[in-house]
Amino acid sequence: MKLRYFVILLIILSFISLFIGVKDITFSGLWSMSEEQWKVMTISRLPRLISIIIAGVSMSVAGLIMQQLSRNKFVSPTTAGTDDSAKLGILVSLMIFGSASTLEKMLIAFLFALVGTFLFMKLLDRIKFKDAIFIPLVGLMFGNVINAATTFFAYKNDLIQNISAWLQGSFSLVLSGRYELMYISIPLLIVAFFYANKFTIAGMGEEFAVNLGMNHKLVVNIGLVIVALVSVVVIVTVGTIPFLGLVIPNIVTLYMGDNLKKTLAHTAVLGALFVLVCDVFGRLIIYPYEVPIGLTVGVFGSIIFLYLLLRRRANES
DSSP states (O other): OOHHHHHHHHHHHHHHHTTOSSSOOOSTTGGGOOHHHHHIIIIIIHHHHHHHHHHHHHHHHHHHHHHHHHTOTTOOTTTTTHHHHHHHHHHHHHHHHSSOOHHHHHHHHHHHHHHHHHHHHHHHHHOSOOOTTHHHHHHHHHHHHHHHHHHHHHHHTTOHHHHHTTTSOOSTTOOTTSSGGGGGHHHHHHHHHHTHHHHHHHTTOHHHHHHTTOOHHHHHHHHHHHHHHHHHHHHHHHOOOTTHHHHHHHHHHHHHOSOHHHHHHHHHHHHHHHHHHHHHHHHHTTTTSOOOHHHHHHHHHHHHHHHHHHHHHHHHO
8 A cells, every 4th residue: 555645635625624623713814813713723723733644643553563562463562561551650740749731741751651661571571472452451450550549549648530631631721832742752653663673673572683693682672662752752742542553553554564663654654544544533523622632542443453353353364
């Protein structure tokens, strides 16, 4: 499947999304917008579109890197405790600093997400039964333990409403001046592109990588840092977007294979397109209100995830 078709579709849908909203802005009136319409376009809708694209690209690529390093197609920030660890970090920042700044939340959440991801990878090394479905189940249980601790301390410190805001992703509050943190993902994605071949080799096992003269631990650590930081940037800015890093790399693998360098661009574009479709759907289904992106992506993502599980079972039998 040609990448340019996805890019063209993404461009068309991006343009259409700019004209979807409560404030009436039409294509025919694009060149004669009032001052209020111009502010809506530049302060709200353009930042929203940019954050949707960056979030879709970032989380999809993060999932692809995790799947490559763990050698498991059902591992992602959602199923490896990364997102749950980041939310615990956000809670800790609120407990320590009170009304913590966005940067403070990001730094502490990054440390927790990184530690949580490393713990999962260490746990993965100790598990002898490497079944493709068993591993993500372990990750989900690991994440649920962390999530339970987060809920407990949130109730204890009367912060349950504060932390609940991070449980469901939404682009409705994305405005100019409140989304620029997302740009941190761009240099991380560039690093991921240059390390793509090394991530592929690292995913073949430590012994294989060392025999080729590669520093396996360093490459894995770089990959996990990218995954943790990208996940935190998205969570701090728009909240949790479940299943995105799981289903998009799997869909691309079905028609492109497993080479990370070859699939990276397809994964990035398809991830942005998927989130944009879910966002447009969420804005139209109960117009003029909107469904949070975490809910729409969660519903469609879980359906695709279930299909992938059933498809794998059918192939094995």
